[in-house]
Amino acid sequence: MTQLKPILSHLDPIIPSSTGKFKSSPYAVHRLRFHPRLTFWSFLLLFFLLLFFFCSPPAASSAGKRRSLQNTAYSARARPGPNWEVKARNSARPQSKSGFTVLVTGAAGFVGTHVAMALKNRGDGVVGLDNFNNYYETGLKKARKTLLERRGVYIIEGDINDAGLLGKLFEIVHFTHVMHLAAQAGVRYAMQNPNSYIHSNVNGFVSLLEACKNADPQPSIVWASSSSVYGLNSKVPFSEKDRTDQPASLYAATKKAGEEIAHTYNHIYGLSITGLRFFTVYGPWGRPDMAYYFFTKDILRGKEIKIFEGADHATVARDFTYIDDVVKGCLAALDTAKKSTGSGGKKKGPAQLRIYNLGNTSPVPVGKLVSILEKLLKIKAKKKFLTMPRNGDVLFTHANISLARKELGYKPTTDLEMGLKKFVKWYLSYYGAKKKSAW
Numbered sequence: 015m016t017q018l019k020p021i022l023s024h025l026d027p028i029i030p031s032s033t034g035k036f037k038s039s040p041y042a043v044h045r046l047r048f049h050p051r052l053t054f055w056s057f058l059l060l061f062f063l064l065l066f067f068f069c070s071p072p073a074a075s076s077a078g079k080r081r082s083l084q085n086t087a088y089s090a091r092a093r094p095g096p097n098w099e100v101k102a103r104n105s106a107r108p109q110s111k112s113g114f115t116v117l118v119t120g121a122a123g124f125v126g127t128h129v130a131m132a133l134k135n136r137g138d139g140v141v142g143l144d145n146f147n148n149y150y151e152t153g154l155k156k157a158r159k160t161l162l163e164r165r166g167v168y169i170i171e172g173d174i175n176d177a178g179l180l181g182k183l184f185e186i187v188h189f190t191h192v193m194h195l196a197a198q199a200g201v202r203y204a205m206q207n208p209n210s211y212i213h214s215n216v217n218g219f220v221s222l223l224e225a226c227k228n229a230d231p232q233p234s235i236v237w238a239s240s241s242s243v244y245g246l247n248s249k250v251p252f253s254e255k256d257r258t259d260q261p262a263s264l265y266a267a268t269k270k271a272g273e274e275i276a277h278t279y280n281h282i283y284g285l286s287i288t289g290l291r292f293f294t295v296y297g298p299w300g301r302p303d304m305a306y307y308f309f310t311k312d313i314l315r316g317k318e319i320k321i322f323e324g325a326d327h328a329t330v331a332r333d334f335t336y337i338d339d340v341v342k343g344c345l346a347a348l349d350t351a352k353k354s355t356g357s358g359g360k361k362k363g364p365a366q367l368r369i370y371n372l373g374n375t376s377p378v379p380v381g382k383l384v385s386i387l388e389k390l391l392k393i394k395a396k397k398k399f400l401t402m403p404r405n406g407d408v409l410f411t412h413a414n415i416s417l418a419r420k421e422l423g424y425k426p427t428t429d430l431e432m433g434l435k436k437f438v439k440w441y442l443s444y445y446g447a448k449k450k451s452a453w
């Protein structure tokens with residue numbers, strides 16, 4: 015219980031900034047000065063307001079706080095629900111002695127949900143952590159959470175930057191592995207909200223590594239880097255040995271920073287760390303900010319879509335990778351991860367440090383992606399071709415996956431046509447059943 019206090023201290027209700035009622039005071043004072051009867055009633059009203067404010071039960075104030083938190087960009091002060099420790103302990107229990115106990119960060123995210131589900135289905139103990147920020151529709155995140163809860167996976171509502179929460183969590187559950195998927199994703203959004211990338215991908219990652227390094231035993235860590243680290247690299251296919259010092263977006267720069275930070279924690283503290291460079295992962299329960307997802311939405315609505323081209327109409331292409339293939343790669347990375355060598359913040363010997371491409375190794379032009387969607391949706395898209403704005407995008411990605419194939423047994427099996435078919439089927443049933451208005 016002694017640890018509980020510092021954790022709960024940041025959960026104290028935020029006192030409302032009193033906009034409205036009290037802010038209008040100059041106007042009110044002016045009126046009060048000239049209307050004595052009104053003065054009496056105003057004081058009476060003020061008295062009751064203050065009485066209500068000071069006597070209202072904590073639950074009421076924290077509900078108000080929760081409402082205000084829903085509007086924050088990062089939800090850094092997201093809070094776990096009641097009895098979260100008990101729920102986390104139960105959820106963490108593997109079905110057999112040889113099973114893993116895995117913390118999945120970003121568990122209500124696209125890849126996080128799929129990985130958490132796959133781990134649970136094979137009998138591992140899983141605890142999710144997610145801050146449910148409003149980068150995209152939180153309803154979708156909540157729906158993923160419901161899906162996981164039905165399967166017995168508990169998701170703590172909390173932020174990886176919350177050192178107190180992480181410290182407590184690692185104290186009550188001895189994680190064998192951490193699958194770190196919480197991140198600020200998206201390449202182009204970095205121009206609108208650069209700080210969210212630093213907050214999640216740099217500060218958040220360090221905060222998580224600090225908790226892992228202090229844990230006893232230290233878990234092995236597998237985390238999501240990105241194909242975007244190859245940036246302006248033009249040597250294809252992209253190999254893990256290629257240069258990654260020319261990021262084209264702040265997103266890419268923060269993922270590259272993550273890879274360097276991973277090196278440091280491996281070197282100093284003996285943490286076993288594996289980075290996975292994901293290549294444009296897509297599929298059911300995907301991310302609404304990604305092109306395949308909002309193209310589907312816009313085609314269904316008859317809205318124009320923009321297809322980017324390089325200079326002189328050069329094709330823009332991506333090595334689109336289906337979610338199930340990526341999940342297999344993630345599980346293989348966890349299965350082959352060696353133990354961290356340190357404990358309680360002290361290194362005891364050299365530890366494993368790995369990086370792998372998880373791509374499909376067959377790039378597809380964005381125009382082709384659109385024609386597959388047109389075929390599946392049986393609707394002609396309203397297309398507008400335009401030169402790629404300087405927004406962090408790169409012309410193409412193409413993964414060399416020989417290292418992952420050799421060391422993880424990674425072998426993608428779903429091509430874009432098949433993968434999009436599964437996505438469209440899911441999309442139509444999800445929005446068809448839940449919100450026809452979303453079209």
Ligand SMILES: O=C(O)[C@H]1O[C@H](OP(=O)(O)OP(=O)(O)OC[C@H]2O[C@@H](n3ccc(=O)[nH]c3=O)[C@H](O)[C@@H]2O)[C@H](O)[C@@H](O)[C@@H]1O
Pocket residue numbers: 199200201239240241242292293294295303304305306320321322330331332380402407408411
């Ligand atoms: O591989 C990765 O590491 C990255 O993959 C995706 O980034 P991206 O490949 O840019 O995926 P989309 O945003 O879905 O874009 C796909 C393609 O569509 C193009 N596009 C996007 C938007 C648009 O309006 N028109 C358009 O032609 C982009 O230029 C790109 O070539 C994810 O959004 C990143 O979070 C992830 O890290």
